[in-house]
Amino acid sequence: TRRIVLAARPHGEPKDSDFRFEEAALPELGDGQALLQTLDLSLDPYMRGRMSSAKSYAAPVEIDQTMVGATVSRVLQSTDSSFAPGDIVLGYGGWQTHSVESTSYLRTLDTSSVPASTALGVLGMPGFTAYSGLLTIGAPKEGETVVVAAATGPVGSAVGQIAKIKGARAVGIAGGPDKVAYLTDELGFDAAIDHRADDFADQLKAAVPGGIDVYFENVGGKVFDAVLPRMNTYGRIPVCGLVANYNLTELPDGPDRSGALMGQILSRSLTVRGFIQTEFANDQFGSFLRDASGWVADGSLKYREHVAEGFDNTLDAFRGMLSGKNFGKTVVRIAE
Ligand code: NDP
Incomplete structure (x- = not known):
């Protein structure tokens, strides 16, 4: 995989030197795991918090660890029969081109009526x-x-x-x-x-x-x-x-x-x-998905995406999102 790790804790706006691009070998698949190719990486404001060691509701990303993030990916291999090669899934692969994830974190996406990337934005x-x-x-x-x-x-x-x-x-x-x-x-x-x-x-x-x-x-x-x-x-x-x-x-x-x-x-x-949205997820995510899917289908809930093309543009896209250069939900398109 190619991945972006946190190299230093940013002071102010994150700089290129706060990160490092690396090539790394992924582990062999264990039971209940899948090898995924990242198609779309979600960039979200909360990631700025994960770069900091200040006390927060979630643990920070450690120095030399891959930056975290939600991803839409294609299954390449799987040891869980509910996930087959070619399936498109929502996962949490982070800032990298490929990942090995536990299938318990994955949700198969139905892309028949909406693009998969909506699972990172309007329907996510x-x-x-x-x-x-x-x-x-x-x-x-x-x-x-x-x-x-x-x-x-x-x-x-x-x-x-x-x-x-x-x-x-x-x-x-x-x-x-x-x-x-x-x-x-x-x-x-x-x-x-x-x-x-x-x-x-x-x-x-x-x-x-x-x-x-x-x-x-x-x-x-x-x-x-x-x-x-x-x-x-x-x-x-x-x-x-x-x-x-x-x-x-x-x-x-x-x-x-x-x-x-x-x-x-x-x-x-x-x-x-x-509030942190996770506190409502158990009770409300199902009704959200039903309501919001209906509203997207009938046109009462529109959405717009800001797509940065290519993994190399991740850092610029992240800084741009925090400063308003994005126009819509920011995703990095890593592969088609
Ligand atoms: P956006 O895609 O809207 O990106 C952030 C936007 O903030 C920028 O595009 C910019 O838009 C605007 N902005 C930046 N600086 C300023 C400023 N000084 N004054 C006014 N506007 C500014 O992000 P999201 O929709 O993903 O997230 C929106 C908010 O929701 C964030 O604060 C995020 O942290 C929060 N959030 C909280 C969650 C929770 O569980 N509590 C979960 C998810 C998100 P513009 O060009 O219009 O200024």
């Missing part, structure tokens, strides 16, 4: 994150206003569209005019705003005349600062991610505002609840 972990976090914690009611940033990415785009399906108003925040136009013109968001605009906070205020009932937090930073004063009493904030912070090396300048934040939570009776 990011779609499920949107579904579970929005419906369980955000619980939008008909006519309420839902705001989400990173709104053209796989999580945010599903949050806004599921909000619409549930009869709420969806307001999306994204970087740049093309993404903003896509939100209203293609995905049916009621309004969309560019977070890089100088008058971003004023534009947001104008887009939510009735205030905000649910803010699905993907980014933090300046977006959160603009959102917080617009939250309605009894508003809900599912805290899903803080991508604006992931490459930060120190706290931003200025006074500590946590007291003011707590004051707003108190005086507006806000519910702020963080």
